[in-house]
Amino acid sequence: MDIRQLRYFCAIAEEGQISRAAQRLHIAQPPLSYQLKLLEEELGVKLVDRNTRSLSLTQAGRVFYQRAEQILGMLQAAASEVKDVEYGVNGILAIGSPPAIGNMYIPERIARFHEEYPYVRFQWREGNTFRVLELLESDMIEFGIVRLPVPAGAYEQLPLLTESWLAVARQDDARWQGKNALTLEELGAVPLILMHRQAGIYCHDMVVDEMKNKGISPDIVCESDNISAILALVDKGIGMAILPESTLSVRPAEDFHRMAISGCQLESSSAIIWKKEKRLSRAAKLFLELF
Numbered sequence: 001m002d003i004r005q006l007r008y009f010c011a012i013a014e015e016g017q018i019s020r021a022a023q024r025l026h027i028a029q030p031p032l033s034y035q036l037k038l039l040e041e042e043l044g045v046k047l048v049d050r051n052t053r054s055l056s057l058t059q060a061g062r063v064f065y066q067r068a069e070q071i072l073g074m075l076q077a078a079a080s081e082v083k084d085v086e087y088g089v090n091g092i093l094a095i096g097s098p099p100a101i102g103n104m105y106i107p108e109r110i111a112r113f114h115e116e117y118p119y120v121r122f123q124w125r126e127g128n129t130f131r132v133l134e135l136l137e138s139d140m141i142e143f144g145i146v147r148l149p150v151p152a153g154a155y156e157q158l159p160l161l162t163e164s165w166l167a168v169a170r171q172d173d174a175r176w177q178g179k180n181a182l183t184l185e186e187l188g189a190v191p192l193i194l195m196h197r198q199a200g201i202y203c204h205d206m207v208v209d210e211m212k213n214k215g216i217s218p219d220i221v222c223e224s225d226n227i228s229a230i231l232a233l234v235d236k237g238i239g240m241a242i243l244p245e246s247t248l249s250v251r252p253a254e255d256f257h258r259m260a261i262s263g264c265q266l267e268s269s270s271a272i273i274w275k276k277e278k279r280l281s282r283a284a285k286l287f288l289e290l291f
Contacts, residue, residue: 001042003075006068008035009047013065016054066138073139080281090119093283096132096144097124100227100247101270105145105160109290120283128196128225136275142284143274147244155273158291161246165207165266167259168234168241168248181260188216191239196225207242210264231256244268 011021012032022029040047047061057065080091097106102124110122125135132144136155145160167182169175176182188211211218221239224230227247234241234256248256272291274280280288 001039003072005035005039006072008032009039010065010068010072012036012048012055013057013061016056018055069138069140077139077142077281080283081279089117089283089286091281091283092121092123093281093287094123094125094141095287096135096141097126098128098132098145098147098227098247099126100244100249101147101161102126102145103249104246105291109287112290113287117283117286130225136273142278142280143272143288145270145272148269148271150273154276156276158272158288160270160272160291162267162269163245164260165242165244165268166248167261168231168243169257169259170234170237171255171257173237173257176257176259179259181262184211184214184216184261184263187211187240187242187261188218191219191221193222193224193230193233193239193241194220195227195230195243196223206264206266207261242266246270 008021008025011024012018015021015024018029018033018036022032025032036048043060043064045060046058047064048055048057076092076094080093095106106124110124113120123141125141127135129146129150132141132146133150135141136144148157150157167187184207187207194208208218208220219239222230222233224233227243227250230241230243231248231251233239242261245258248258272288274284
């Protein structure tokens with residue numbers, strides 16, 4: 001087993017198809033399939049389930065993928081640290097963030113940083129808080145933006161933003177024209193689209209709990225950790241969303257009607273975090289100073 005095989009396997013796992021992984025790696029499909037076969041034979045386990053269109057990881061494959069990510073992440077970190085010592089500020093700086101809040105903070109700072117340190121290259125990976133924590137734990141990124149809370153004692157934190165959560169409806173929905181706030185009773189009368197709890201975000205539960213305490217049964221038609229998908233459902237008239245204000249930056253402001261929620265105080269905080277006791281590269285330390 002070698003590093004090349006680990007890279008091949010991770011590409012296959014992430015793309016879900018041999019053909020797409022081969023395109024990403026710029027190699028032909030037959031040798032990629034052969035390397036996967038050799039890897040399974042060496043380990044003595046089946047790593048993927050194949051069908052005619054796509055493949056999925058077996059339980060053993062999921063475990064191996066997590067470890068392979070960690071190994072590749074540590075290898076990349078080691079290479080960056082060595083180059084940093086020898087040549088100064090260069091190498092690859094890997095960061096992670098949710099899409100909306102990352103767009104608020106990252107592009108401008110990358111532009112400023114690139115002017116000062118043009119030899120640093122960036123890997124900016126997007127995902128919800130749960131995914132950013134996974135990337136941190138596997139050393140695939142040095143730091144990430146997350147919505148709090150995160151496990152206590154495991155991370156250093158740099159606070160960024162505290163914002164309100166809003167009820168979000170279609171802009172042309174006549175029921176809410178002229179309204180700046182909704183009561184819990186009004187929310188109980190419409191289908192709701194909420195952020196999925198797997199993302200580590202529980203703020204909308206405050207609304208649901210308050211509704212239940214008042215004898216109101218919420219009609220939750222969908223939960224998702226994809227903000228664009230939630231807003232697409234709102235746009236289709238499927239229901240009303242409860243979202244942090246910053247998430248609306250992924251679509252034009254005029255597409256939606258935003259309203260405060262009366263009857264409970266809804267706020268959510270975000271921060272940049274990195275693993276405690278982890279040695280940050282010089283590039284990472286300098287980039288964090290921009291915040």
